[in-house]
Amino acid sequence: MATSLFPSALQASTVQVSRSRAILPDELRAIPWLDRLDVQERARVVHDLRVVLVEPGELVCRVGRPVTYWFGVLDGLLKMSNETALGMPITFTGLPPGGWFGEGTVLKREAYRYNIQALRRSLVTGITAGTFHWLLDRSIGFNRYVMMQLNERLAQFIGAREIDRLSSANARVARSLGALFHPVLYPGVGGLLRITQQELGYLVGLSRQRVNEALRELQTACLIHVEYGGLRVLDLEGLRSYRDVEAGAG
DNA sequence: GCATTAACACGTA
C-alpha cells in the first residue's frame, strides 16, 4: 500500500551511492555555503558533489555506518532520529531544503549516530569527507559557515530539551514549527513551509488528527496560516515562545 | 482526560 506507514527504520532500505549522479548547475543555487568559496574551491566542490533522489521511508544514513559524506537537502523533507533499545523512535529534528547535516560526525571521523530518513520524496546532495576536510583546512568562509551551523544547531537542541518537557501537544507542534522555519539553518524554506500534517505528525510524534487540531489552534492564535499541503508562518517568535493557556488556577 | 486508530466525505493538484 502506498499509504503504509514507516515509523520504524527496521524494514527501510538505505540509499546506495551507486544511485547518485553529478549535480546540475540549477541545483547549485540551493547550496547556501557555495558563494563563500573562491573559484578553485568551488570547482573542486562542484566536481565532488553527488545528488540522489530518495523515496519516502528510505534512509540516507544509518546509525553505526562509517562516515562517507556531508549531506545537504536540495528539496524535500528528511527526519533525523534514533531508536531506543525498545524500538521507540526519537526525533531530533526535521531537515527541510537548505539544511546540511553530519558535520559533527565528519569532523570526528566517527560512525553516524543517528538515522536520516526521508519523510517524502527528496533530493539529497553531499560532498565526501575528504573534500569537507580539505575545505576546512583552507577556506575561512567555509569554516565560518560550519561554525555558525554548529552554533545554531546547539541552540536548537537546547531548545529541543525544553520542548520535551512541555506536556502540551500544541506547544510541541508550535516549537517544532519554529525550529523548522529557522532562517539561518534552513534558508531554503522561505516564507512557506511545505509539509503535510502527516509528515509533521511523524516529526513531532503525534497522530495526524492531533496535529490537525494543533495547527487550527495555532492559526486561531494568528501564529500561522494553514494552507493545502503546507503552512505559512506569521509570527515566528510567537511559535518559539508558545505556551498553552493554563486551564484554571486552583 | 487525552491521544490514538479507523473510517468517511470532500476539496485540490
Add this chain to the structure above:
DNA sequence: TACGTGTTAATGC
C-alpha cells in the same frame, strides 16, 4: 485519480 484535509466514532492508557 491520488493525495491532503477536516471531522467523527470507537478504543486504550
